[in-house]
Amino acid sequence: MENKEIVIVHKTSVSDYPPLLAFIRYLNKNNYKIHLILGFEKGNLIEELNSLCYKVHLTDIKPSSNKFLYWLTIRNTFWKIINKNQYQEKLIWIPSADTTLALGKKLLSLNYVLNLYELFDYAPRYLKGLEKYAKNAKLVICSNLDRANILRVWWKLPTTPEVILNKPYSDISERNLPLTDELLKLLEPVKDKKKIIYQGVLFPERELDGICRCINQSEDFALIIMGKETEYLKKLKIICPSIIHIPFVAPPYHLHVTSHADIGILTYDHSSLNNIFCAPNKVWEFSNFGIPMIGNDIPGLINTIDANRMGECIDFNREDRVSKTLHSILENYTEYSRNAKLFYSSYNYDHELDQIMQKL
Template sequence: MKILLINFIEFYELPPAKSLLQMLIDQGHTVSVITLAKEDYLSEQYRENKNVQFYNLVENKTTIQITKPQNLLDKVVNKFKYVLSSNLTVASYKAKLRKFETVVKESDLVWVLHEYTAKIVGDFIKKNARDYFLTVYELDSNSSHNAELIEFARSAKRVIVPEYCRAHIIKAWWELDKLPIVLPNKPYGEVFFKDHNLELERKLDKLANRKIVLYQGILTPERKIDNFIEAVSSMGDDYVFAVMGHPSPYLEFLQDKYQEKFVYLGYAFPPEHLLVTQKAFIGVLSYVATSQSINPLFCAPNKTFEYAKFSIPMIGNDIPGLKYTLDYYHMGKCVDENNVQEIVESIKVIEENYKIYRLNAKRYYDSIDTMTIVESALKF
């Protein structure tokens, strides 16, 4: 099958897109990808593969000052900065896409990745695609009543989401005839390293023989880790709380408030961050609802799979998106993120039963077969 992926968020910022691309390749499909800007690491990885073709609306990334993304909104703003810096209005943006009309029409299936992509190209895809899928990655209140997006989703051959509760919420929001397919954000494929990160390896060497309680991800109040830092720092020198992610105002707040109570390891371009992930003793996940958003409550983190890949137990806050993974599989503990003592006690429980939690983390990782889910979705 000739499949076209359209994605206007960089693959390194949207790991499930990269996983889907690799699954489609491994299933023997011919895959084309239309992206906003050229991504050199993808070109390098797939240079010798004749069944993959990349098309870029913007050939080279601009030198305009792009803020480091702290949340999804920042990512979307950055996309439009690329557009505007390339002297493209929204109208000319769509016009530029028309040069790929033949690619769209000749594809057996167009797979639109992300609801923001759909908002931009929805009319063009409906007019030119034989059939199309839509993957919705966020529970965005701005999308819940967007008439154009809802109509686009209703006309899609498949709607795909990364989490079970989200499937039911979106079905209700958009009054879909069928429940969306749940394709969890489990990473797929071999880890591709361009080279080793020697600076990062030196930082890890300094933490040798200590139990690393690790947080990796965006650093914003929506991912509250204040009390996790307090809890681990109170447990003695055998333990260390380590943080990885882009610099941000929230990181500066943490560094000012907690000073020597945690270690900041910087940011590593994916998948190099896995060099650190595999060294963790316990992985931390925290999603706190802000601005009346329900998106964090029904989180669908690829991070659970990244920790589980290396059989690492986890601790997270008590929300549906984590309760029915960490607790259900008995691979970690859900806690009140505001209760330092509860966090300490949960870490101790995990440590006392560490072998069991490790085995269950691996059981969780092995329980999800994303390849089969994609194969089934393509039978239409």
């Protein structure tokens, strides 16, 4: 890519998309002139984004229950910014399906990259709507090779989409990083226990009931759940009253909490191909700290956690297996931890991105 200038158009917030933050950091380090058009931002990340980007257009358009009106506002506002700044003459990078569909058909005449973090088989209208944008994009990018090949088949693409794995672009890797007084107070009661962490969305399809029952009967382990409070979390707290709940912590500071954990939990049910061929940021966040993992028995986790021997994958609905696996992780802790670190360093983000950017 000769002209190192790029316009990233994103209708929500970067803090909800850690892989997008990694990409922006990569671009900044490699002297790209970054123009960022953004819906809104949470926490203090806007300060970092202002320092990384040449220009941030923060529109402060929040999601609304009236989706039609919300998308219309995004479309009108974003196109005004694109036209006023003559961004239609530059390379546009779109890191989400929603933004692509909200921008609409006018996008088809521009030079753009479609960067998709999901498979969308659970949302057929998205899948159908995105096809023409994928066929017309300069490049399509997915978050793992399984998803890239599946989308190639579904959309009959002439080539397999490129892959950028969801590795953070960060050198934070020390364990037990400093925490705020509030977080230290929350973790104080479990400081002498083995801390198991789950970070992510809290819905029944994450099937955490079994692990909660197991930990409720154990003196050795504590469960930390980091994420927005939901009805499902309330149910889990009834099963296991000792759960320590940490609400949303804006990236990258959430990694300070992760650094205090001993074991990481990853789980997705079998309700979609998007789930079973998952590409969790958390695999990278845990492996960065050398934290062994327990995943459930789906291909996306078996092919990363099991295949690299950085933990074990089991059926979380079998409580006898959960208990055995927790103790097995402790017995093999050094090996799993070392392998997790090796996995983390096996993907050279700069090298892989350099190869992709040269194609533009």
